[in-house]
Amino acid sequence: MTTLTPVDARLLVAVADTIHRCGHAIYADDDPQMIEPTTTYTVGFHVKECSGGRELALTGMPPRTAARVLNDVTDRLRSVPGAWLQPDMILVDVQGYTAKLRPVDDPSFLVLAHALYEGTVTALQVLIADPNGRFPDDPAYANGINAQRLL
Template sequence: MNEKILTQAVLANRRLRGLPALSNAGSVGADLAAAAAEFEALLDDFVLAFDPVLSRVHGNIAEHGLHITGVFPSEDAPPECLDFSYTTGLSEGLGFELAVATLPFDIAGSILNRSAKVLTAVPSEGDLLEDVLGGGFTARLHRCSDTSRFAMTRQIYGSDPEHGVWQIVVPDSAGRFPDEPGYNHAGLPQPLY
């Protein structure tokens, strides 16, 4: 909390109670700010200790530099709800996260891990990624305009990454991407986020 706001709150509280203003109100505000910051840190530690999911995410980020979250719609979800996977943790060093749509978690995880090793700077729209798919195929990067689905990243960092979330777009068996004519949407439905 802002020290000035806390100082003003202390002074207002003393006025309401008919107490004289403290000569060291600035110091009291600083003490309250320090106590509030300490409390927030303790609360974060408490939540982490008792939330196994968040604990695992933080552990994976500490050990591997990233955590991969897989999202799998329930069986009764509408057909347009497809699996997707995304990273959390890359934004600490790179300022962005990665996502893959539709692919099974093990394949998406492999692509995300390989891509995280290859990327060393913020990408540009349409950048190509070699050697992350196998079979001689090249992936393409697309900056996600809708980041609402990447809840774990927001939970861990409190906001979206500074340089966004980049979708690794996979071509169909003919090498075409979803926004190109002739792309096989039936074989590999792949929404662009």
């Protein structure tokens, strides 16, 4: 069970407005002390048919780059009739990266989605391959331990 975290009402209104205008919003949960890599995630995407009922999340990238990657994935899914997110799906040339989707173990970081939709929301994490084509869930992954923290 996910515990709902209080969220500023003005932020919720702004996010709801973005979802209304754009179909979903992107939020970056930046750690000002740089202890944890930035987590960037969609809000409102899980209600789209192509989402499989899940939001998307990405760690370890600057928020603007992560937003471009997440928007690329959502645009691809919306442009293919009947396509929808699935764990272990591989996506090629996502803003120049190869990406893989994996289920998120603990969706508690989706604070805005939980607050806006008043309940538990699940997600898939977008993993980015290293130059050798390995993903962060592979022990041979070559981009450092915390570059893409598994959620």
